[in-house]
Amino acid sequence: MDFPVLTTLIVLPMAAGVAVLLLPRRRPELALPVAIAASLLPLGASLWLLVRFETGVAGFQFVEHVNWYEPWGISYHLGVDGISLLLVVLTAFLFPISLLASTAIKDRVHLYAASMLFLEAGIIGVFLSLDLIVFFVFWEVMLVPMYFIIGVWGGGRRVYAAVKFFLFTAFGSALMLAAILSLAFVARDQLGAPTFDFVQLLGVDLTRTAQFWLFAAFGLSFAIKVPLFPLHTWLPDAHVEAPTAGSVILAGVLLKMGTYGLLRFNLTLFPEATVDLMPVMATLAVIGIVYGAVVAIVQTDIKRLVAYSSVSHLGFVVLGIFALTAQGLQGGVIQMINHGLTTGALFLLVGMIYERRHTREISQFGGLGSVMPIFAGAFLFTAFASVGLPGLNGFVGEFYVLVGSFLSLPVWAVVAATGVVLAAVYLLWAYQRMFTGPVTLEENRGLSDLNAREIVILAPIAALILFLGIYPKPALDRIEPSVDAILQRIEQTTDYRVPDFGSGAVVDLVGEHGE
Amino acid sequence: MDLTVTPGWYMALASVLFVIGGAGLLLRRNALVMFMSVELMLNAVNLTFVAAGRELNVLDGQISVFFVMVVAAAEVVVGLAIIVAVFRRRATASVDELAELKG
Amino acid sequence: MSNIDFLALGPEIAVTAAAVLLLMIEVARKPSARVWGWIAGIGIAAALGLSIAGWVLGRGTDANLYFSDMLALDGFSAFGGIVVFTLTGIGLIAGWGLVTSLRRRGAEFVALVLIAAAGMHLMAASANLIMLFIALEVASISFYVLAGITRNRAADEAALKYFLLGAFASAVFLYGIALVFAATGTLSMAGQESFLGETILLRPGVLLAGIALLIVGLGFKVSAAPFHVWAPDVYQGAPSGVTGFLAAGAKVGGFAALARVLTVPLDAYLDDWAPAVAVVAVASVVVGTLLAIAQDDIKRMLAYSSVAHAGFILLALTAGDAGVEAVWFYVSTYALQVVGAFAVVAAVSGPDTGASPLDSYAGLGKRSPMMAAGLGLMMIAMGGIPMTTGFVGKLGVFRAAIDAGYLWAVVTALVATVAGLFFYLRVIVRMYMDAPGGDAPALEVGRGPAWAVGITSAATIVLGIAPWPLLNMLRDALPF
């Protein structure tokens, strides 16, 4: 057996977390540097994975498979494909950065750093698991460190936000667990032995009704995590109350667990239900795009604004996924990465200003552009990436999603396109209120611009934003085969056909794709 | 009219006694009387055992009664001790006075 | 009698002998508490060792019945012994503070614990309904006394309530035994099994009524709704040092008995009792969860939560034989969680006091990181979060119930689990997220609770991540 790099990816941060907890309690200043250094190890491992990953292959690579408890059909089965690869790298990339951005944490730093590292292990585990129970284990266990991060080091209403986050998500997963268990018994009836192995479950035939209910149960859980309208209200609270690093991770990778789940499990395990429910999911996604943006416009708290913008952006991801076209799916996946980078950066920036002024009220700022030019520039750069300016990463995903979803769901795509305007409205208006005009408040006059540490935090993200905007091909090439495989499976198992563009094909704006 | 007293009658009587015992437990406030009701229930069961053993022609029923009686005796010892302890502290044997733990 | 095998009775002999020895030495020499500890420890260790020996010899084999079919030495009873005596040992360590605070009566206390342990193990080992009744009474009567051992107002009230209701439930249970006896003509479970397996009762009414009453009696022991009413008051009133042992012990003994009675003699009537068990299970989960939400004393909260857990475990029994593995896993790991949690309660509120308001946990994360971490872990485990035994236990239970066709019950239970997380999380909120009022001093924690918390935490995590040793073991721990 090859070197178990995937297990290493999960175990490294976990072991690092334990190590941090064991550091002498009298030396709290050690915890964070040790954690940062430790978090570079999984980053290195993920980069190794990225390099060794064989592009152009649809299946899972670096597979590890050990029986966990055979009579129940649970196996420790890990693997990575084009969809999860980038998410893993993104996760490993964002953690050192968020830890580096956590110097404001002074209380119980050990616990904080350990929580972050445990969280990392959990998230990476979610993306790598190919056994539904193992997936569920990571899915659920990562709630605990996140709960602590929000609840202990968060803002004024942190307890409310943390509990809401926890219960909301747990509610979704509860039904998913019932669905997972039911699925295993269907598998037993057909395959002879119960199994939670994703790859084996692909071979199980499900009736249309069964698919519907299982899709609903899985889908609810994932939709809460995404979050899909109208299940999004935990998100603004969690974001606003979480410390900076918590928000970065929450927006950067945690939300992607939901869209990843939809893509990985709902589309492949329940293809018929996917096709049946495609308009429903797309409708919710589009409502989310517009609604999230509209609500974001009038927020007075900059962090809340960015939080609602996530609702809008994740709507694009879901729309892309349920467009069921190659472009839409690729767009959805790359949009996950992009949103992780841009929104992560936005939260970092918000955190930096919060550390200086201890407020996030937009009205408390004004004219910062002349006081903190570098900060203003960084914010504007990120904002434009988020708005979807071509040349920066946000555009690639949005464009793929729009073009891809137009093939199958034209009306939805057109409505979604209006989100492009609204994004510009809420971000640029916020920028206008915070950074332009004269400096209105005395407190803001003496603010210091970004220091070297903060620039080091932002620079790698900015570089990636630019790189993925200009040359996304390396990323897309890795995504493509896996996404195509999903579509092929849907076509093989249902009578759905990916709508083909055709010369002279009249677009039926009513929305019925050509059969 | 057949007036033979079959074991079935004994069992019916036992069930009536059992219910009476249960009703006593529910209706009386005095801990001692309640406990006596429980004893009545146990003895109703004893009657059932004997009747059933007799009907089925196995000795298990009758033997069981001895066990039950021993257990009941042990229960009396501990139960009375607890009741007395409570009585000495609160000067009442009414269980309705004991309602501090609730909710 | 050729089939007498003292190994079957070995653990009981060991702990009972230890109890008797302890009382005699106490009367004669008035030794220090340390001596009680040694005697109890040796007795429990011996019982545990004998249980393990019984496991090695008896697991997996078919009925090994001894003493005229009164006792079984099978994987089920041996495993029950292992759980019960482990639990007793940890429980005593966790509550040792109570022993010392009772002064000379501490010896009584230790002896009662040992005798209760014998009763609990007998509940798992009984192969005859009258034997089971005796076992149950041995355990219960010890429990009544233990609940009231400190003789303060709350403990008195708890003990009396426990006693009156317990006696009532015992009578009901006994009546159930009598009815089953009347219907089958035997008190031997093996006999009943073969009789009911071969005979179709034309008028099963008496038997069915007997089953109903058996379920009531044992449901009372495991505090399933609506027979749970005693639990909150007893948990709260009983001294914290012993509550964990009472709670865990009642669950282990009760479920061992319930599992054996329902799946061995009454297996043929699965279709009749399983729906009833499912309803009781769901009622327990819902009632326990809802009422736990509204509590502000951690012991009451844990009591209601234990009602909910009883419901979860009952769910597995709807699958009959197939669910026993899940029952064992759940009840044994849950017992450890309970003992661990109450060890923290005893450390925070004192082993001899009753009430333990949630507010007194504010800032525990700073006052005693280890106790807070332990209690936090137990809350997370009880909430069913993965990487703890709580999750594996729920997984097994839900698997079994879904397989048996009770998806509706599982879904209800799952939703209740989420609601239940609310109060488990609330404890963590108090410990970590609420600032303690003023400069709360660091909490002095004795070695006993620390060890108890350490052992139970380790077991909860290790068996939560790698449960297969225990699961594999449990496949041999089925009743004959």
Next chain:
Amino acid sequence: METLITLALLLPLAGFTFLAFFGTRLPEPWPGVIATTTAGLSFVLALIAGLDVIGGGTERLTVTWFEWLPALGVEASFLYDPLSVLMTLVVTGVGSLIHAYSIGYMHGDERYGRFFAYMNLFLFSMLTLVTGSNFAVLFVGWELVGLSSYLLISFWFERPTAAAAGKKAFVVNRIGDVGFLVALMLIFNTFGTLAFDAVFGEAPAALGTGLATGITLMLLLGAAGKSAQLPLYVWLPDAMEGPTPVSALIHAATMVTAGVYMVARTGILFELAPVSAGVVATVGAATALFAATIAVAQFDIKRVLAYSTISQLGYMFMGVGAAAHVAGVFHLMTHAFFKALLFLGAGSVIHGMAGQQDMRKMGGLARVMPWTFATMAVAWLAISGIPPFAGFWSKDEILAVVFGRGGGWTVLWAIGLFTALLTAFYMTRMMWMTFGGKARWDDGVHPHESPRVMVVPLAVLGVLSVVGGLINTPFKPTLEHFLEPAFEAFHVHLAHPPEGATPWVLAFVSIAAGLIGIAAATARYRSRVPDEERGAWKLLNRGYYVDDAYAAAFVVGGGAAARWAAASFDQKGIDGAVNGVARLTGAVARRLRPLQTGFVRSYAVAVLVGTVGLLAWFMTRGGF
């Protein structure tokens, strides 16, 4: 050649990158010099490469850098055909002049380096726009010019109005972009590609009228946003908050003409959708007239020019709508010369007047600023359509083609003609109010001529405004011959002016209109500034209150709706439901608590109830 094109594109980008990082540390005038150099070099390189195309050696060059969006078949690739050559030369040529001018104009600004960085970024963006060989790259340029425009409009962001104007420009443009995006989706849906060659090649055979109409109307929405046509023109007047060279380069000469370029580039699609072409022309005519009437009543010199720009862009739309693509692009080019000149002249005036933009406070500047006056006068004649100045030739060709289409187009022609009259009127009004009459300067203002670095570009543009039109006269249509292959390659059929005597008549009519306008304005404004602040003048001055209506509808109305959504619907509705479930659970739990009374006898009742319940269940299973 390909390398040259690549370099021409990348030089401004390199300039931007360098200046963005180091611009603030360089002393004046080095950032300006660097930026001007990159712009100038870019022009030279484009010219060399263009000569190859102009010389007929190759009709088109294509440069492909890399595969950008694989699943859409989009490459980062650039097309250098006559149309792009012309656009590139205009952009880099005028751009270089304005860069040079800015060295003087921006003197002393605290963010001097930043300004030139942004200007170079704009150049790069605009070049991407005009050379992109597929819709996606075109869209990249389209958005990036929007970004540059945003950055430059709100360059003086300490002024709240400037910041607001920048945001407004970007947002309004984005509304148009939605149209553009939908068009792209439709195109990809139909053709499976976004490359010009493939799309335009297949379009005549594959595209139905209905679909073509849909695509082109969506493209028009995009174009209307960028080129400030009705109803999306509102951002352009506000965009005058930016530094004047920006107004000249972006909001007059180049960026705003992107819509015209795009319609010309996609000519074949509009040809397949006659309705859309008509709509384009109608929108153009309506905008031309509408904006001209507003320009008549403005007092801010830059706002006059802004509305004038909108109006002139309307002409261009009329032209490309009438399939007179060459005429449209021709007017685009001449307009770039004279309007850039006008703006730079206005900038020179403002510079001289220490920031004063209100024409009522000017007057009599001809004597103090002779060079500025002279060059602006050339531009004034050019825009007024007086031969032989540049504007005459291009505007006249558009009007001639439109007239030649006959039918309803005649109405458009009439509107265009009347607009020409208005144009002459308001430009003359501006010239008189600024340069003629008595000085009405504020105290302490001492107007002076601008430095040489600003005057020289004025002069160059002045020359171009005179002779620029001669490149395409009815007598020698050089430009038409040059551009034709570009349109032929994409199967576009160009519309031509009518033959025979008609053009002559039309030309005289439009010259007459121009002269009438000049005469009327001269009569009214030669000696005084009449009171124009009430009644219809007020209505015109406020632009028919369109801005206020938009503000009421979108900012106030939309804001209220959004606030309702955020506060009531989201917080009270959805989140209220979520919290309601939690609260309900808690309430139920508290209601249940009293059931645990503490009385042992009631506990026994509970046990009894359970027992009876279980017994009842088992009775149903077996009965006695």
